[in-house]
Amino acid sequence: MRRSAIGALAVITLIVSCGGGERPNEIQGQDVVVRLFDNRFEYTEVRIPTGGTVTWLGAGRNPHNAVSVDGSWSTETVFGSLEQMDGDAAVLTYDRPGTFPFFCTLHGNSKGAGMYGTLIVGGG
Numbered sequence: 642m643r644r645s646a647i648g649a650l651a652v653i654t655l656i657v658s659c660g661g662g663e664r665p666n667e668i669q670g671q672d673v674v675v676r677l678f679d680n681r682f683e684y685t686e687v688r689i690p691t692g693g694t695v696t697w698l699g700a701g702r703n704p705h706n707a708v709s710v711d712g713s714w715s716t717e718t719v720f721g722s723l724e725q726m727d728g729d730a731a732v733l734t735y736d737r738p739g740t741f742p743f744f745c746t747l748h749g750n751s752k753g754a755g756m757y758g759t760l761i762v763g764g765g
Contacts, residue, residue, distance in 0.1 A: 674698055677705035677725060680748045682758045689735060691763035696732045699725035703748070707731075709760070710742040710751045723747070738763030 668675065669688035672695075676683040679701035687695060697707045697716045704724035708715040716731035717723045723746060725731060735741075741760040742751070749755030 672696070675707070676700040677707065677745065677756075679703050680756060682707070682745070682756055685758035686761070687758065688761045688764075691738045692734065692736055693762070694732055694734045695760065696730050697725065699727050699729040701727060705745050705747060705756070707743050708746055710744065713737070713741065735760070735762045 666684060667686040667688065668684040671690060671693045673684075673687060673689060673693070674696045675687055676698045677700055680703065683700075689695060697720075699705055704726055706716045706720075706723045706725055708717070708723075714733055714735070715723075716725060716733065719733055720729060720731035739762055741762065742753075743758055743760055744751055744753075745756035747756075749757045
């Protein structure tokens with residue numbers, strides 16, 4: 642009985658240490674979609690090449706947005722409002738390489754609290 646318990650514990654430890662069942666915090670690609678769930682971004686690290694796009698997609702019951710900390714981009718510029726609801730999409734193309742921290746002005750702040758993440762364009 643004791644061997645079974647130890648064996649089961651070893652399997653569970655292996656699964657947890659390999660990240661079994663956890664959602665990734667990062668997405669990368671030429672054109673990616675990031676859903677804005679209730680009080681969290683689907684991904685907190687987004688990597689795209691220069692010229693790539695991010696579709697910021699409202700999801701959940703609460704309004705959301707995505708705004709760069711340095712003010713260089715915002716979902717408001719293409720969507721027309723800082724309040725995206727479920728199904729609302731703002732597609733932004735990023736032509737300037739760099740690292741751009743971003744946040745939701747309704748559920749986070751520029752200091753990293755709440756809904757906050759990082760966009761890396763062109764390898765950053």
